[in-house]
Amino acid sequence: MPDATPQLPAAAVPSLGPVDQVRVLTRVLLGPVLKGPIVRRPTAVGLAERIDADAAGVAEMQRLRSRHGAGPVQLRLPGRRIALLLDPEDVHRVLNGSPEPFSPATLEKRGALNHFEPGNALVSSPQQRLSRRPFNERVLETERPVHGHAEQMSAVITEEVEALLGHADFTGTLDWHGFAVMWGRMVRRIVLGESARDDVQVSDDLRRLRERGNLSYLMPQNRRLRERFLGRLQEYVDGAEPGSLAAMVARTPATAEAHPVQQIPQWLFAFDAEAWATFRALSLLVAHPGAADEARRDMSQVPDLPYLRATVLESLRLWPTTPLILRDTTTETRWRNGLLPAGTALVIFAPFFHRDDATLPEAHRFSPDLWMRDRDDDDWPLVPFSGGPGMCPGRNVVLLTSSLVLGELLSRRELTAGKPLDTGHLPGTLSPFSSTFTVRSR
Numbered sequence: 001m002p003d004a005t006p007q008l009p010a011a012a013v014p015s016l017g018p019v020d021q022v023r024v025l026t027r028v029l030l031g032p033v034l035k036g037p038i039v040r041r042p043t044a045v046g047l048a049e050r051i052d053a054d055a056a057g058v059a060e061m062q063r064l065r066s067r068h069g070a071g072p073v074q075l076r077l078p079g080r081r082i083a084l085l086l087d088p089e090d091v092h093r094v095l096n097g098s099p100e101p102f103s104p105a106t107l108e109k110r111g112a113l114n115h116f117e118p119g120n121a122l123v124s125s126p127q128q129r130l131s132r133r134p135f136n137e138r139v140l141e142t143e144r145p146v147h148g149h150a151e152q153m154s155a156v157i158t159e160e161v162e163a164l165l166g167h168a169d170f171t172g173t174l175d176w177h178g179f180a181v182m183w184g185r186m187v188r189r190i191v192l193g194e195s196a197r198d199d200v201q202v203s204d205d206l207r208r209l210r211e212r213g214n215l216s217y218l219m220p221q222n223r224r225l226r227e228r229f230l231g232r233l234q235e236y237v238d239g240a241e242p243g244s245l246a247a248m249v250a251r252t253p254a255t256a257e258a259h260p261v262q263q264i265p266q267w268l269f270a271f272d273a274e275a276w277a278t279f280r281a282l283s284l285l286v287a288h289p290g291a292a293d294e295a296r297r298d299m300s301q302v303p304d305l306p307y308l309r310a311t312v313l314e315s316l317r318l319w320p321t322t323p324l325i326l327r328d329t330t331t332e333t334r335w336r337n338g339l340l341p342a343g344t345a346l347v348i349f350a351p352f353f354h355r356d357d358a359t360l361p362e363a364h365r366f367s368p369d370l371w372m373r374d375r376d377d378d379d380w381p382l383v384p385f386s387g388g389p390g391m392c393p394g395r396n397v398v399l400l401t402s403s404l405v406l407g408e409l410l411s412r413r414e415l416t417a418g419k420p421l422d423t424g425h426l427p428g429t430l431s432p433f434s435s436t437f438t439v440r441s442r
Contacts, residue, residue: 010338010339011338012339013072013337013338014073014337015076016075021076024060024064025075027053027057027060028084028349031323038211038214039207039210039211039213039272042431045429046433046434048429052429053428053429054323055355056428057351058352058356061084061356065086068086069337070089070090071336071337072084072090072335072346074340083347085347088353091381091383092377092381092388094327094348095327095381095383095386096388096389097388098389100126100330101330101331103329104122105122105123105124107345108216108326108345109123110123111213111217112213113213115219115222116209116210116213117262119259121133121135121136121263122266131255131258132258135254135258138252139249139263141396144396146303146396149190149244149245149248150303153190153401153404156190157401157404158408160185161408162408162412165413165439169441173418173437175436175437176432176433176436179275183271183275184200186401187271189244190245190401192244193243193246194243194244195236195239195241199232202232205229209226209229210269229265230261230265233246233265234261237250238250267394273322274398276319276321277319278405278406280315281315281402282406282435287366287421287422291366292415298403298407302407303400303404305403305404307368309402309403310370310371310372311403312399312403313368313371313399314366314368317370317382317384318366319429320384321384322386323349324348325386326347326348327345327348327390328344329343348383350383350384351428353382353383354383359380360380364426366423411442413440414441415437415439415440416440419434419436
């Protein structure tokens with residue numbers, strides 16, 4: 001006779017107590033918010049560097065894992081349920097399970113990105129992604145390590161780095177401000193075309209909209225500014241200057257639902273984050289014995305620069321530009337320690353998985369060898385560009401441009417860092433905004 005005993009419902013994933021919740025909020029989640037999730041606040045980043053805030057966040061996550069085991073743990077906030085992932089298997093599961101049942105279009109992300117790109121693939125429904133994501137992949141040539149515009153990109157980078165070094169030779173110093181000006185000109189030429197080189201207004205409009213995005217849905221949208229910004233991008237697409245990504249947008253077939261122009265702001269946004277990673281990578285190359293020479297040898301393999309690409313990836317591992325990778329559950333999901341309801345925000349704190357010295361021997365040292373081979377789900381999760389179907393479609397474009405910039409700088413000049421680094425034991429936080437380099441002729 002079958003057992004008629006009713007089955008009890010599975011328990012929910014455990015929730016943190018009040019003390020643990022406060023510790024997680026202050027040591028893990030608050031830092032990325034204060035530093036600026038969409039536009040970095042240099043003062044806040046500098047303070048985080050002084051107190052090594054990200055290292056404290058990693059230590060807190062290690063404590064949670066030791067206390068609660070491998071399963072997720074919940075935080076209960078007013079109007080929001082959040083679960084922190086503590087195990088690599090869960091990281092792979094969530095990233096590979098996008099957009100269903102783990103949606104990249106989270107509540108917070110929609111609130112932030114709707115300020116400047118409401119039709120972007122990142123904040124789209126699964127149905128909308130069917131047209132928007134493939135469009136991004138076609139224009140950015142996601143599967144190609146070297147983009148078809150590599151020759152034009154390389155020429156732009158050579159010219160802009162030469163202009164930057166002319167200024168640095170005069171002052172004797174390469175600092176963040178000069179680098180950022182060069183980077184903005186380079187990105188506008190690559191993405192929008194030659195005529196955009198000095199269009200500071202389009203970059204300023206995006207910066208102002210992204211600053212509003214720092215407060216997500218708590219900040220009202222400036223629709224007039226957004227329309228002006230997107231209208232300017234449309235003009236560059238209509239102009240379709242040869243060699244630009246805007247020209248590829250113009251000639252790549254797309255439905256109206258794809259919103260081609262609204263994919264461009266995310267590329268500009270990603271390039272901005274890559275500027276921080278590139279300047280940090282320069283600090284690594286200058287500080288590590290023999291690395292600058294290895295980078296110069298790499299330039300013989302242009303445009304495929306394996307060592308320099310690995311260095312940029314190491315910069316992103318050591319100091320992730322997206323420290324909080326977010327997904328929302330679209331259905332109830334079952335975990336090793338319980339259930340989570342639909343609408344739960346899942347948080348992957350990337351610094352924890354990138355700098356967990358309990359499991360990753362290379363956690364705190366410069367180790368480009370980590371990236372000199374292909375990585376898969378059998379590896380410990382290192383996710384500088386997220387992962388799975390939601391992985392950044394422009395990763396190869398930014399790796400190409402960043403590695404070329406680094407190669408041009410180091411092959412033309414000798415650089416000495418004003419802020420020394422011990423590449424055998426690196427800090428949890430490094431501000432690119434205060435980094436400087438002394439410049440000498442080679």
